[in-house]
Amino acid sequence: MTTEPQTTSHARFRRQRLNLVTLDSLRLHSMWPFKKRTVTTPKMAPAEPILYRQLDITESFDDNLGLTPDDWIPTVPLNKATSNARAMGLPSADASEEEIYEVASKLSQVRESIPIPNDGVYCPICHIANIDLAKLRTPCPKCGRVLLKFGWD
């Protein structure tokens, strides 16, 4: 006696769930063309954001591990490796040292405003990096330019 109403209510519940599912899928289907139109058009409009906060990278991941503050590691300039460097906020491949340093300095200022653990320093002209953030804004050992903030990831 007690099992029967339970099964019927369960069955009704299942039927309601099914109705909900079909309603939902119907709603999805009818909304689909509108959704598609609103997503695609305005998304392309905003200007390209600055994708990089530094101009150089290291050859491989985790290159900073095992380095001491006395070690300098060679870095690779991104603008030489990227085909459309300018579109990505990088100086062009044939940019002068002054141009490169100016862009790097601006990117570093952005990076310096965000505390990122494990950040080090680099010289975007000599393409060398060091894990010691205490060297930030001190002269590069090679060219004497002020060292900028560098991320290893």
Ligand SMILES: [Zn+2]
């Ligand atoms: Zn330098």
